Amino acid sequence: MGAAATRLLGEGDPHPVDLRRLHGSSEIFLTCDHAGRRLPASLGSLGLEAAEMDRHIAWDIGAAGLAERFSERLDAALVMQTYSRLVIDCNRPPTAPTSIATISEATEIAGNRDLSPQQIHARVREVFDPYHDRIDAELELRRRAGRPTVLVSVHSFTPVFHGERRPWDVGLLYNRDPAFAQLLSDALEGSGLVVGHNEPYSVSDVTDYTIPVHGERRGIPHVMIEVRQDLIEKDAGQDAWAERLSDLLRQALGQMNDGGTGGGARRSSRRQGGLARQRNRQ
Numbered sequence: 001m002g003a004a005a006t007r008l009l010g011e012g013d014p015h016p017v018d019l020r021r022l023h024g025s026s027e028i029f030l031t032c033d034h035a036g037r038r039l040p041a042s043l044g045s046l047g048l049e050a051a052e053m054d055r056h057i058a059w060d061i062g063a064a065g066l067a068e069r070f071s072e073r074l075d076a077a078l079v080m081q082t083y084s085r086l087v088i089d090c091n092r093p094p095t096a097p098t099s100i101a102t103i104s105e106a107t108e109i110a111g112n113r114d115l116s117p118q119q120i121h122a123r124v125r126e127v128f129d130p131y132h133d134r135i136d137a138e139l140e141l142r143r144r145a146g147r148p149t150v151l152v153s154v155h156s157f158t159p160v161f162h163g164e165r166r167p168w169d170v171g172l173l174y175n176r177d178p179a180f181a182q183l184l185s186d187a188l189e190g191s192g193l194v195v196g197h198n199e200p201y202s203v204s205d206v207t208d209y210t211i212p213v214h215g216e217r218r219g220i221p222h223v224m225i226e227v228r229q230d231l232i233e234k235d236a237g238q239d240a241w242a243e244r245l246s247d248l249l250r251q252a253l254g255q256m257n258d259g260g261t262g263g264g265a266r267r268s269s270r271r272q273g274g275l276a277r278q279r280n281r282q
């Protein structure tokens with residue numbers, strides 16, 4: 001098979017990386033791995049009914065709108081992925097068996113079955129790599145410029161997964177470094193919200209990419225925020241939650257800059273969640 005036959009994106013397809021306020025003044029650097037639900041023309045419908053592309057299996061409903069509002073309110077840089085997670089999941093190592101899902105919740109993704117190594121490589125090269133290379137390049141620029149940076153990865157989760165109702169309004173996810181998540185959790189205390197620590201699932205090197213690679217390996221403070229989709233599916237919800245959570249992010253930043261991260265390790269005993277939940281990731 002020649003190179004031309006394994007091209008994924010064509011002239012009519014948008015760039016895989018969508019950027020906002022790269023020169024924003026905030027220490028917060030936002031990413032949205034599951035922002036988009038586009039499919040490259042070369043993949044057709046992936047064998048799916050159009051309605052499936054509106055569902056949580058295709059993207060993180062409401063997450064892009066929330067992330068854009070965070071970016072606006074905080075004057076923070078934002079890097080978003082344009083294509084559906086069903087093309088390739090940009091929060092999984094490309095080596096993970098579920099990187100290009102053949103089944104998501106109960107839906108079979110016919111267009112992802114029996115891919116050739118060249119087809120798989122095209123998805124990595126044309127969607128996954130440009131997205132993560134851009135995040136890496138921007139974080140490197142900030143490091144060289146001596147700009148303090150906190151990585152905030154914005155996601156949303158479906159209220160019901162495999163028939164199980166999820167009680168949390170917001171999940172704060174992390175693995176090796178709970179410090180910034182703990183500061184945000186402290187800021188959320190008294191809010192009346194149901195906050196999950198490493199719920200609805202936890203972060204690991206096997207099931208995640210953005211936090212382990214851009215947060216942990218770079219040694220910068222970070223948190224993954226998951227908001228329940230029914231709260232942010234519409235503009236009004238995105239406005240309200242962006243306002244609420246931006247204020248709390250500012251508070252957590254303030255605490256961190258006042259030296260408030262010392263409690264992170266001590267308080268991490270509150271951490272919950274575990275391996276059993278790692279597979280439930282929608």
Ligand SMILES: [Zn+2]
Nearest residue numbers: 034060155156
């Ligand atoms: Zn997500």
